[in-house]
Amino acid sequence: MGTKPVLVVHGGAWAIPDDFAERSILGVKNAVKSGFALLERGGSSVKAVEIAVKALENDTVFDAGHGAVLNADGYVELDAIIMNGKTLAAGAVSCIRDISNPVTFACSVLEKTPHVMLTGRGANQFAEKLGIPKVPVEDLVTEHAKAEWEQYRKYKQTVKSLFNTELVHDTVGAVAIDCEGNLACATSTGGITNKMVGRVGDTPIIGKTPEEAADSALHYMEKRVHGRGGVIVISKTGEWTARFTTKRMAWAGIKEGILTYGLNPGETIQEILKPLK
Template identity: 75%
Template sequence: MDTRPVIVVHGGAWAIPDDLAERSKIGVKNAATCGFSILANGGSSLQAVEAAVRILEDDTAFDAGHGAVLNADGDVELDAIIMDGKNLAVGAVSCIKNIANPVMFARTVMEQTPHVMLTGTGANKFAEKIKFEKTPTRELVTENAVKEWEQYQKYKQSVTSLFNTERMHDTVGAVAIDSKGNTACATSTGGITNKMVGRVGDSPIIGETPERAADQALEYMKNKVHGRGGLIVVSKSGEWAARFTTKRMAWASVENRILNYGLNPGEKFQEKLDL
């Protein structure tokens, strides 16, 4: 019996400023729609989450790929991971440079190497070996990223003390289940502005039901480190959740050709897709 395909995406949990709010909503809607069109046509959850995250990496509204923030040296270092529930395969890359779509490279690591993660110089050497497309750093750096980095340099303060941590950008991601019942997820990030060179963040969280897993993870974060965040979850049966404790998180999901999306706490809009 076929499973009902579902995809959920997010564009980062943080205090999204008003000038990025509409772009963020449009971006996650586009990513979710793209991913679901693959599922609706019989594609795999792995293909869907990769495509959705690529959309977000190509959108400068998000801290991934073309919209990534700058590290302490004013450079771009990117991280990404992709996981295939069908065979429990994983591919990850960290601290890579000059690659616009790290999620594609993470999948390449998963499928073309015996390793789970490649990082830094070694990862980029592998990219050169297989002739993976390179993108000049200048094409990945946005005007907003430069302005934000310059503020840190001007005041010479740490990333945690200069601004409220909710002002920091965040990871983008997607999770999906396809008609065959296989799940997959992918994330991509440029990290946080003025991060130490070589810094790698983020880790997967595995929980119970979607809502309970999401709420428990966020509650643990709040109690343990007084932090805020957000996450998306989909269960084997197609139940999904998008939860966050930050001021805003752009998210979108598609099931039964119904697009759900939101940005602010308690907000949920719906649109019928014509696919």
């Protein structure tokens, strides 16, 4: 018998304001359902995390794709990565300005090049070669992102002082294990409001059990750089967890027909899903 598939997603660890709360929960639930539907049909974990993160990129409530924050010059710069746990192959893109789904572009880097990361002019040339459609910058910029950028510049606060406030969005991500027991993960981000032009962040963390790995990483982050964040983890046996040290993080996971999700610290809500026909 094969492995029971699992998919977990998160929409960013930060001080999610009340007017974003309901949309954030709905967004992660929709994303995890879209990716898990593929896993139930026997699809790969790599494709499942791509689909899930793509759904988050298309949702303007999240800091990825169509909801990304603005850099110091008032532009969107997007980063994304996807990794195949079976082969340890990865594909990444950084500082992308005019592509709405950088996670799909990162998947192309993984599947169609011998390289790990593309950025700048070379990335744009490769996107054109693949026929990846460009989108106008205004299609990626929301009114909320504009207002947030203006408020940041007005008060001239530092990135560190803003990290756990309602002025900061965070990376979205997904991790999955498929019926073959193969793990995969993907993340996508617009970064931090008013970030320096060309700034690239986020690195993968490999650890112990899901809970130990997540708690250890968050504890180290807080102790070492006085930072807060969130993480989702799936073990090779299908155990999973979602942890965060910020005020809120929208997260959702599906395993064995049970959808589990939450937003606030200590909150866990479950729904029984109808099986696919």
